[in-house]
Amino acid sequence: MWARWILIVVLCGGGVVIALCVPIIGFSLLADGVEEMGAASALSDRGRHTIGTVQDTRAESSGPGSGVDHYMLVGFAAPDGGRHDVWVSGEKDVGDAARVLYDPRDPEVAITGSVTGKRVDGIVHIIGGAIMSIGVLIGYAVGGWSRLRSGRPRGAHGIT
Numbered sequence: 001m002w003a004r005w006i007l008i009v010v011l012c013g014g015g016v017v018i019a020l021c022v023p024i025i026g027f028s029l030l031a032d033g034v035e036e037m038g039a040a041s042a043l044s045d046r047g048r049h050t051i052g053t054v055q056d057t058r059a060e061s062s063g064p065g066s067g068v069d070h071y072m073l074v075g076f077a078a079p080d081g082g083r084h085d086v087w088v089s090g091e092k093d094v095g096d097a098a099r100v101l102y103d104p105r106d107p108e109v110a111i112t113g114s115v116t117g118k119r120v121d122g123i124v125h126i127i128g129g130a131i132m133s134i135g136v137l138i139g140y141a142v143g144g145w146s147r148l149r150s151g152r153p154r155g156a157h158g159i160t
Helices: 002-046 115-150
Strands: 048-061 068-077 083-089 097-103 106-111
Touching: 002 097, 002 106, 002 115, 068 097, 083 097, 083 106, 106 115
Parallel strands: none
Antiparallel strands: 048 068, 048 097, 068 083, 097 106
């Protein structure tokens, strides 16, 4: 009997953790998407092109079967004479030249790809974040409302 209750507590506790984490991750994605869209707009409005040099590279994987993302550290000199190093996505060798688009007001906002690609990333993060956060919260509300309307008391799950 006690083993069944321990199992219920563990399963419900895991469910609660997941139920809380999914919207939090969703809101983080949503915020990241908004930030990426802001950076894309800044680069589109006032971005300047320059040539930088790849100083370092790294590859990251999210886990087995997820593929590998390639990043490179690109160093470039801004017209104001300041030297800047930024990590950007891309796949070049150390010492290669890379065309950089950067924001003169904030040179740490830089890309080697297109502004359109940055916008697409932002839109994908916003949509994914909205689904994970707002969609899941609406699902919780609809589920609770339907349970309330059906007259089932809270905790009536049929486990004895």
